[in-house]
Amino acid sequence: MIAPEHGGPSTATADVPRRNWAGNVRYAARAFHRPTTTDELRRLVAGSSRIRAVGTGHSFNRFGDTAGDLVTLAGLPPAIDVDAERARVTVTGALRYGDVARQLHAQGYALANLASLPHISVAGAVATASHGSGQTHGNLATSVAALELVTADGDLLHVDRDTDGDTFAGMVVGLGALGLVTRVTLDVVPTFELRQYVRLDLPREALDAALGSAYSVSVFTDWRAPRLREVWRKQRADQPPPPADWLGTTAADEPRHPVLGMPAENCTEQLGVPGPWHERLPHFKLGFTPSSGDELQSEYHLPRAAAAEALAALDDVAHLIAPVLQVCELRTVAADELWLSPNHHRDSLAVHFTWIGDPVAVAPVLAVVEERLTPFAPRSHWGKVFTTDPAALAASYPRYADFIALLGRLDPTGKFRTDELNTHFPR
Structure with missing residues (x-):
């Protein structure tokens, strides 16, 4: 665990969105932050009682809204690293798909699918299982091969499809509730x-x-x-x-x-x-x-x-x-x-x-x-935007109870929980 540095440099900033993209949600955070290094982010998470990450704001509900600290990861150094041998690319989670795609194409690679708009962040789209289309293609989260995230105690956790198996399948679409995703590894294919x-x-x-x-x-x-x-x-x-x-x-x-x-x-x-x-x-x-x-x-x-x-x-x-x-x-x-x-x-x-x-x-x-x-x-x-009854939502996901258990293990104090999340995934 990385200890909070009380009295150290603050990451509080005005350079974080106060509303979502559509304007129907005004964020209730007490403070807004834009760290510029992973260590700054880890200290911020370790020292906060309630914290969430905001991406490009293309969510229309309050799952990501918190009365605690709201942080954008857009200030972290951008990285797009291709592993040609494994046909994968590791990117900073805050990058937009459109920016990743252009650089991948320039290197001769592609992602199998994209959403209808390239403006969304990789980590945000993955966390919500955002779309793509095609009867033989999964949603964008199905291309994820590994995740790096800052967990509730400020630790840096790496999970991989090849080594973490079933637990990994529970963490990819994590709704931002398991930690703040700093890096995402995606499968790539030859450009087309x-x-x-x-x-x-x-x-x-x-x-x-x-x-x-x-x-x-x-x-x-x-x-x-x-x-x-x-x-x-x-x-x-x-x-x-x-x-x-x-x-x-x-x-x-x-x-x-x-x-x-x-x-x-x-x-x-x-x-x-x-x-x-x-x-x-x-x-x-x-x-x-x-x-x-x-x-x-x-x-x-x-x-x-x-x-x-x-x-x-x-x-x-x-x-x-x-x-x-x-x-x-x-x-x-x-x-x-x-x-x-x-x-x-x-x-x-x-x-x-x-x-x-x-x-x-x-x-x-x-x-x-x-x-x-x-x-x-x-x-x-x-x-x-949806109004699905929590009981109906629970019944529609066979691994619903397993996800609640995973939340309890990775975030026992509810640091990443929000009111909306608590409604649909009660402790």
């Missing part, structure tokens, strides 16, 4: 190119075929029409383009933005122009505002086999959804072994709602959506 095609007006009965038709596929709807508005297909560059009559759709003749009325220049290249993986897998360019900005988000992961039935259940309340919705995205995610992954042991359909930025208007609709999806055992994205 993709083409992105947007197709319009997909018949509902063709949804399953569309979702499995390319390397990564996203289907967008606004719940205002019988057909699904757009299909964004990200396919390997050496594969032939979709035929003119592909699944009864038509080809977009100009670039699109998923949210109607937003500028397409914010989005990654379309119309089949080939480009590197990191400039096609995300929907949005790193240098532009992702999505619309003024929004709330929810996301529910359902068994892939129940997709048609679940969407039919939502059709009955489409008249409530549409007025408070900007866009809804449908994606597939492959099953995995991670304890708190919403894709734990089941191939999934992810139903992602980008709502208007009005919590009062959205809340009653959210309750209806969750009620409609209840028969399909939905698992909510940990970083989005």
Whole structure:
């Protein structure tokens, strides 16, 4: 353990976000910190009674909010170290995926998957099992091979997939509750190119075929029409383009933005122009505002086999959804072994709602959506807005009790716990 240095240099700073990206959460921390070395961070953690890390703020709930110390790890020295022999890269956890991706590509490597926006931090995305898409791809956390984190007593802990087995599977999607993640090791593959095609007006009965038709596929709807508005297909560059009559759709003749009325220049290249993986897998360019900005988000992961039935259940309340919705995205995610992954042991359909930025208007609709999806055992994205009953949440994760036990072992005093976390994972 590293002892706190009372009277030593303070890491308190104004250079830490006071709100999340969407602005719907104002952080309640008593102090904000930006350490510049791992030893500073360890002293800070050891000397604090309550502490949490904040990444790029792309969470829409209070799982990461604390009345204690809030710390950004963005001040730690950035590192991107490729291990070619093991096909892995170790990166500073606070780095954004977009920044890691560009350097990996320059060295001839790639990550198998990316989220729709490259602006999110690696550690934050991993901790919440944030998304990617493609029926043969897991979420971003499934690429994690090792973690380095500062635990509650200020110690530096290294855990590895190869040596820590089942416990490692419980720590990857850790919700920031097991320690502050300083470094993440990810699997890499040789770099590759993709083409992105947007197709319009997909018949509902063709949804399953569309979702499995390319390397990564996203289907967008606004719940205002019988057909699904757009299909964004990200396919390997050496594969032939979709035929003119592909699944009864038509080809977009100009670039699109998923949210109607937003500028397409914010989005990654379309119309089949080939480009590197990191400039096609995300929907949005790193240098532009992702999505619309003024929004709330929810996301529910359902068994892939129940997709048609679940969407039919939502059709009955489409008249409530549409007025408070900007866009809804449908994606597939492959099953995995991670304890708190919403894709734990089941191939999934992810139903992602980008709502208007009005919590009062959205809340009653959210309750209806969750009620409609209840028969399909939905698992909510940990970083989005949801109201799932804690008992239902516990029932939906087979390793729920094991994770609570892991929390007790690694953080016996609850240093990394928050009110929201205590609600869903009581001691």
